Amino acid sequence: MAGLGNPGPAYASTRHNVGFMVADELAARARVSFSAPRGMRADVCETRLAASGMGGVGADAQRVVLLKPRTFMNDSGAALAKACAYYKIPPEHVIVVHDELDLDFGRLRVKSGGGDNGHNGLKSIRAALGTGDFLRVRFGIGRPPGRQDARDYVLAPIPANLREDYAVETARNADAVELLIAAGLVPAQNRFNS
DSSP states (O other), X not given: OEEOOOXXXXXXXXXXXXXXXXXXXXXXXXXXXXXXXXXXXXXXEEEEEXXXXXXXXXXXXXXXXXXXXXXXXGGHHHHHHHHHHHHTOOGGGOEEEEEETTSOTTOEEEEESOOOTTOHHHHHHHHHHTOOOSEEEEEEOOOOSTTOOHHHHHHSBOOGGGHHHHHHHHHHHHHHHHHHHHHOHHHHHHHHOO
């Protein structure tokens, strides 16, 4: 699972970094920490997902690699392609969590394939993997108010009065990733797409 965002403290609490927030939530659930393996261009951690949840053990446990690119958003594909090659993950098993302007805040969509819809992170991943056939969890952040530029909106810090709501949505998007891994696309869509 790759959570998209921009590295560095200046971007840490912005709408554009909700993918990183979901990756951090999943790592916290698994009680694992990210590290930056040499040459990987990403912060990475490995865990397992079992019936007992993220970090669980058992015969049903599936290996999960969590990734946060150390590249900027528009070069996310370079980090993801390197990790896929190293961990031998085919594109159809890749899950990308990203911010989505076209979904109101509080909504999410789970889907397979599709275009990049102007999202530079997705565009970079499509180019690097040579396909758009990967899974996506689209974290709705809504459109900017009034005439605010979309770039300024996604890169501005999340307002203090919305941080708790973003924490709730981050957990819900993490739940969607877990269900997508555990049960597959259709069950995840049936539960989370509205």
